[in-house]
Amino acid sequence: MNLNQVSLANENFLNIHEEVDAIRPDYILKSKKLTPYQAYIALKKQFGLPNSNMFDDIKTQWMYALQTDEANFEIYDWKIFSWSIAVYLKPSTQRAARDIAHDFASVLERQAFQQKKFIAEKLKNPDGFVIENPFFTYRETADSIYDFLENIKEEKFWPEDSLGLKGWMKHYDLCRAAFVLYLSSVEAFVNLIYELYLRKELREKRIYDRLSREQIDLKLRLAPVYCECFRKGVLESENDAFKNFHSLANIRNDIVHANLTKPMMNPVVYEDSFKFVNDVDSSTSIGIPSNFREFESEHIRLTKTITQTLIDYVVVSMKSEYKREFNKILHEEYIEVEYDDGKLSIL
Known part of the structure; x- marks a missing residue:
């Protein structure tokens, strides 16, 4: 032909x-x-x-x-x-x-x-860009795993199912996966704000490179300085939403960097020729254990709540016009934007 x-x-x-x-x-x-x-x-x-x-x-x-x-x-x-x-x-x-x-x-x-x-x-010389929203991807995947965790509590899901979940122990793997994804969704959320609302005069490679290396808690606190969308005097580090997330982020950092933490060092004692391994208390002030292996579905529910509370707190801290705009696109899979003389506009 x-x-x-x-x-x-x-x-x-x-x-x-x-x-x-x-x-x-x-x-x-x-x-x-x-x-x-x-x-x-x-x-x-x-x-x-x-x-x-x-x-x-x-x-x-x-x-x-x-x-x-x-x-x-x-x-x-x-x-x-x-x-x-x-x-x-x-x-x-x-x-x-x-x-x-x-x-x-x-x-x-x-x-x-x-x-x-x-x-x-x-x-x-494109007319604009379509941004693949990373927050949408991470959050949707985390929610999907969490929903599945809730479902497999029902006994009917266990007999010879197609996913090969032949024992309750498998749910720990899903808990760990969901935890990491919920924390990643917050990073994606913050990165999206910086991409959409970074001040025009700061849109240069050296600043982008510096921001990409910044710790997530500092990046959050600096957002009102770098981004034009926030009201003044917001994102206080003493706010409960911020403090709870900071504690959660510390747990996440140990997990992502595979640190050998104190709760992973279980003391062994012998008594009458018997060996006893003693658990180390890994509880934290936010109710989520610092030991990755101890995660249960209720800990993932807490993680979801803490991360969502922080997200809500950040959005509420925006100026009204930006808050309306951001709420419209936050849960969209793709966001179309264009740049005019260095200034970004959401279409």
């Missing part, structure tokens, strides 16, 4: 068939060899602007309706990050829809390669 064999089709080509509701693609190829932008530029170069409006405009921005002697095609983007080729075979066609789809994709790949220089130049 070559592009000379492909032409624009009537965007309503499905309506020429009887029983329109029953018409489904014979094959859909979700190509990963080209980005949606590369595919679009290749199509635009050959066929001009998109010629179809027959799509779900919540999930799709553009669509081409095309045809060959063998099939009709719908080529469209999907949720911005992917694109697809839908193939509708014509009655006389003998070839498989899958083969036709891959042939068409190869044609577009060759066309996109010819536009490689143009695309590279466009990407050197």
